[in-house]
Amino acid sequence: MVLVYAETPNGQLKKAAFEAVSYGKKVAALLGQPCAAITLGTVAAKAGELGKYGAEKVYNIANEQLNHLDSQVAATVMANAAAQLNATVVVLSHSSTGKAIAGRLAVRLNAGLVSGVNSLPELQNGALHVKKSVFSGKAIAEYAISTPVKILSLMGNAIRPEATGAAVDVEALNIEVPTGRINVKSLKTIEGRVPLPEAEIVVSAGRGMKDPSNWGIVEDLAEVLDATTACSRPVADSDWRPHHEHVGQTGIAIRPNLYIAIGISGAIQHLAGVNNSKVIVVINKDPEAPFFKAADYGVVGDLFDVVPRLTESIKKFKASN
Amino acid sequence: MKFLVCIAQTPDTTAKVSFDGDGKAYNSTGVQFIMNPYDEWYALVRACELRETLGGAVTAINVGPATNETTIRKALAIGADEAVRIDAEPSGSAFVARQIAAYAEDKGFDLIFLGKETIDYNGAEVGAMLAEYLDLPFVPLASKLELAGSSATVERDIEGGVEVLECNLPLVVSASKGMAEQRIPNMRGIMMARTKPLQVVQPVDFEEPVEAVRFTLPPVKAGVKLVDPEQMDELVRLLHEEAKVL
Ligand SMILES: Cc1cc2nc3c(=O)[nH]c(=O)nc-3n(C[C@H](O)[C@H](O)[C@H](O)COP(=O)(O)OP(=O)(O)OC[C@H]3O[C@@H](n4cnc5c(N)ncnc54)[C@H](O)[C@@H]3O)c2cc1C
Numbered sequence: 140m141v142l143v144y145a146e147t148p149n150g151q152l153k154k155a156a157f158e159a160v161s162y163g164k165k166v167a168a169l170l171g172q173p174c175a176a177i178t179l180g181t182v183a184a185k186a187g188e189l190g191k192y193g194a195e196k197v198y199n200i201a202n203e204q205l206n207h208l209d210s211q212v213a214a215t216v217m218a219n220a221a222a223q224l225n226a227t228v229v230v231l232s233h234s235s236t237g238k239a240i241a242g243r244l245a246v247r248l249n250a251g252l253v254s255g256v257n258s259l260p261e262l263q264n265g266a267l268h269v270k271k272s273v274f275s276g277k278a279i280a281e282y283a284i285s286t287p288v289k290i291l292s293l294m295g296n297a298i299r300p301e302a303t304g305a306a307v308d309v310e311a312l313n314i315e316v317p318t319g320r321i322n323v324k325s326l327k328t329i330e331g332r333v334p335l336p337e338a339e340i341v342v343s344a345g346r347g348m349k350d351p352s353n354w355g356i357v358e359d360l361a362e363v364l365d366a367t368t369a370c371s372r373p374v375a376d377s378d379w380r381p382h383h384e385h386v387g388q389t390g391i392a393i394r395p396n397l398y399i400a401i402g403i404s405g406a407i408q409h410l411a412g413v414n415n416s417k418v419i420v421v422i423n424k425d426p427e428a429p430f431f432k433a434a435d436y437g438v439v440g441d442l443f444d445v446v447p448r449l450t451e452s453i454k455k456f457k458a459s460n
Numbered sequence: 461m462k463f464l465v466c467i468a469q470t471p472d473t474t475a476k477v478s479f480d481g482d483g484k485a486y487n488s489t490g491v492q493f494i495m496n497p498y499d500e501w502y503a504l505v506r507a508c509e510l511r512e513t514l515g516g517a518v519t520a521i522n523v524g525p526a527t528n529e530t531t532i533r534k535a536l537a538i539g540a541d542e543a544v545r546i547d548a549e550p551s552g553s554a555f556v557a558r559q560i561a562a563y564a565e566d567k568g569f570d571l572i573f574l575g576k577e578t579i580d581y582n583g584a585e586v587g588a589m590l591a592e593y594l595d596l597p598f599v600p601l602a603s604k605l606e607l608a609g610s611s612a613t614v615e616r617d618i619e620g621g622v623e624v625l626e627c628n629l630p631l632v633v634s635a636s637k638g639m640a641e642q643r644i645p646n647m648r649g650i651m652m653a654r655t656k657p658l659q660v661v662q663p664v665d666f667e668e669p670v671e672a673v674r675f676t677l678p679p680v681k682a683g684v685k686l687v688d689p690e691q692m693d694e695l696v697r698l699l700h701e702e703a704k705v706l
Contacts, residue, residue, distance in 0.1 A: 148619065155619075208623075210588060210598045233584075235618040238576075238600045238634075242588025245554065251669035252553070254585050268673060273581050277477040280581070281673040320597045320627055324613075327622045334620035340705070364706075382638060383617070388473055388579055389497055389637055391617075397705040407474050411579070418703045420695070421684070431684045436698060440689030452692035456700065 141167035142226035143176045143194065144217060146236050150183035150206070154337055155232040157192050157300035162293050163230040164193025165259050172227065177220055177312065179213060180205035190307030192300055198224075198312040208236055209319030214243035219314050221248060226288065228267070233292040234336070241292045251284035257297035257394075257415075267291075275388055275411030295336050296394045329383055331367075338367035341395045343386060343413070345371035347402020347423065347442055351379035356446045357401060363453045369393070371403050387412035402442045405430020422446065461516035461607075463507040464569040465540065466560055466590070468496040468550070469524055469531045470580040483674035486580075495531045498575025500538070501642040502635035507573050508539035509640060510607060517541040519569075523550045523559045529658065536653035537645035543658045552668035553581075557589030562664040564594060570629045571612070576601050576636040584634070591632040599631065603638030 143163035145156035160176050167174035176194035178186045181203060189197050200216060217240060221229055229244060231237040233255045245252035253269045260269040266285040271294070273280040335341065342361040348354065361368045368384060375385035386393055388411040398416035402423060403409060410433050413419070421434040422445050431437045438445050471477070472492040480487050495504075507518045520535035522528050523546040532543045546559045564572065572594075577584035584600065591598030603622070604615035610629045615622050617636055645653070687695045700706040 153619075207625075210591070210600075211595075214588075214592065235601050235616070238584045239588060239598060242553070242557070242585045242590075243592040243598070245585075245669075246557075246589050246592035249669070252585060253670060254583055266671075271582075272678075273675070274471075274477045275579055275582065276678070278479070279676050279678055281675075283671045283673050284669070285671075286669045321599070322626045324624045324626055326618075327624070329621050336619055385637065389501070392582075397699065397703075411473070418699070418705045420699070433681065434684040435681065435703065436695060437684040437686045438689050438692075438695065439686060445689050445692070448689070448692045449695065452696045453706070455693070456696045456706065460700075 140172050140224055140226055141170065141174045141228045141230060142221055142224055143174065143230045144240070145176045145178050145186070145189055146232055146234065147178050147180065147182045147184060147186070150181055152184040152186065152188065154300065155234055155295060156189065158295070158298055159230050159232050159293050160189050160192040160194050161300045162259070162298055166228055166230065166291070169260065169262055170227065175224065177217070179216060185306070186309050187306040191302040191304050193304060194307065197307055197309045199309050200312050200314050200316065202316040204316050204319060207323035208239055209321040210239035210243055212317055212319040213240050214247060215317050216314055217244055218247040220312060221288065223314065229288070229290045231290070231292045233294050237292045241290055245290050248288045248290070249286060250288040250290045251286040252290040252292070253282045253284060254292040255294045256291050257294045260291070272415055275392065276414040277411070294394065296339070296396070332361070333367050335367050335369055335384070335386070335391060335393050338393070338395050340364045340366035340397045341369050341393060342366045342399045342401070343369035343371070343403060344374065344401040345403030346373050348374070348379070353443070354380070356443070356450070360399070360446055360450045360453070363450055363457065371409055400430055401446060403430060404428050405433060461510065461514045461571070462567070462569045463511060463516060463518045464564055464572045465499065465504045465507045465518060465520050465535070466572070466574040466586065467499045467504065467520050467522050467531065467535050468575070468578045469493050469522065469528045470496045470578050473497070473579065477677070479675045483676055486675070493531060495534055496575050496578045498577065498635060500535070502637065502639040503573035503575050504535055504538055504540065505640035505643050506605060506635060507571070510571070514607065519544060521546070521560055521563060523548055523556045525549060532658060533653045534645065536656045536658070537649040538643050539649065542656055544661055545658065546661050546663050548663035552670050553583045553585035554589055554670070555666055555668040557586045557593060558666040559663050561590055561593030563661055572596070572630070572632045574632070574634045576634045587632055587634040594632070596630050596632050597627050599625065599627065600634040601636045602633045603636050605633060605639065
């Protein structure tokens with residue numbers, strides 16, 4: 140079977156879990172196998188909802204030790220679950236949780252791992268061929284895994300979750316949970332919008348903003364779009380914006396549906412983190428700015444003029460739709 | 461305190477990406493190679509800072525051919541005390557993790573650092589694999605790490621927040637932005653690096669379970685469609701009707 144690890148941060152189901160299950164279902168269909176999902180720890184959400192996304196069975200290991208991530212504990216439990224359920228493929232999210240577990244699981248299960256896959260696999264002579272983006276978006280790699288057990292971690296926003304089925308009952312899975320060595324003390328959550336890696340629309344601004352006090356127009360645009368805000372590296376480095384907003388090679392890599400870049404030149408290291416966005420809009424007063432080469436739509440103009448105008452147009456559009 | 465820092469060599473951030481004829485291998489002709497920035501700026505520098513306050517030694521380790529030694533010497537110039545090169549082509553994450561584990565197994569390192577991922581294959585896989593081979597706890601995406609005795613307090617980036625955790629050493633940590641500030645090696649460091657020990661170790665037998673079949677370049681964008689700055693209604697229409705993202 141295809142076993143999907145459905146993450147439940149704070150006991151909740153988020154988009155990452157729905158994406159992973161939808162993906163797992165498609166892999167299972169390709170292999171002619173059933174798809175099951177597994178959740179770890181106390182789950183407040185109705186995990187049975189994962190059935191709608193294609194999980195024929197949803198398992199839970201309800202042990203409080205699993206509420207906080209300890210990669211050793213989670214990998215041990217997942218490896219035992221995979222063995223007990225005869226999983227041939229394990230799917231995880233390529234998230235802060237998936238990155239902690241996937242490699243460990245691969246070693247435990249003697250499995251080939253490809254992390255950050257962004258499209259559906261193909262079956263060729265019994266090997267699973269999968270693709271992912273490499274060289275920070277500048278190339279696509281195709282890998283073949285032919286080990287008996289295969290592990291894939293799915294890039295966020297790579298596929299759209301599809302709810303076509305019905306919810307199922309959650310079954311308890313009896314697996315021993317070892318004692319962990321990591322003690323999670325606290326969680327500082329960033330107030331506000333959807334976290335950047337999950338955001339569908341991102342409004343990002345750079346040094347062209349001139350001063351941190353000018354960010355109001357960026358926030359207004361983000362507000363009408365229900366978007367998450369991001370920034371270029373020099374902006375984060377000079378503390379104009381919080382460092383968690385820094386996207387690019389040395390910040391975080393994102394792939395939203397829509398990326399709006401305001402007063403950002405489009406240096407190669409910036410593009411490395413955003414060029415997997417589906418649609419890129421660039422607003423820059425310099426027609427020679429390199430970002431225009433990577434853009435789908437461009438506006439050559441003064442951002443202090445253009446951005447408020449764009450915000451008004453979107454407001455109008457939202458009001459009439 | 462014994463620190464191990466895993467360093468990878470990657471093409472320079474601005475290097476042009478191309479592949480040989482059948483897309484089997486990266487075309488390195490004319491490409492400048494650098495130390496993977498996450499390894500250099502964050503992992504290595506933090507290890508050196510901790511060594512400076514707590515004493516001990518920093519070992520830098522790389523799996524790669526002799527041509528990687530320029531990168532390895534740079535790690536010594538930045539502050540590592542000694543270096544190890546495992547003489548093999550780094551054919552995949554599992555291979556690299558297995559080689560480093562084989563070296564580190566009986567050396568008693570207290571803290572093993574890596575960067576959060578490499579900028580070429582973007583795997584973020586080696587740390588978790590290495591930790592599993594060594595049966596050690598692993599904290600990925602760490603943006604802060606402090607030591608008190610044999611206990612580490614680590615902050616790590618998670619979606620929408622920061623997790624603060626404690627763990628006793630030994631520990632494997634992958635570093636992201638915030639862990640340290642980039643250090644430019646000075647003349648003295650560069651001179652000293654020449655005489656610091658660089659040991660070459662033979663690899664252990666291990667077959668990489670994942671095969672790279674081919675590399676291709678992403679489809680080129682159709683070209684930018686320019687919209688008049690006075691016509692923002694038109695941009696919204698395009699985003700709605702053509703791009704279908706609104
Ligand atoms: C190893 C390495 C890693 C790096 N990693 C990253 C990274 O992760 N992320 C990142 O972003 N950068 C990164 N950088 C830095 C990168 O090279 C650029 O320096 C940086 O992205 C530039 O930021 P910017 O576009 O905001 O500023 P600038 O390059 O200064 O661009 C500002 C832009 O604003 C435009 N502008 C100015 N005024 C207006 C106006 N009134 N209206 C409209 N447009 C205006 C200008 O035309 C210009 O194009 C890295 C660099 C190195 C060497």
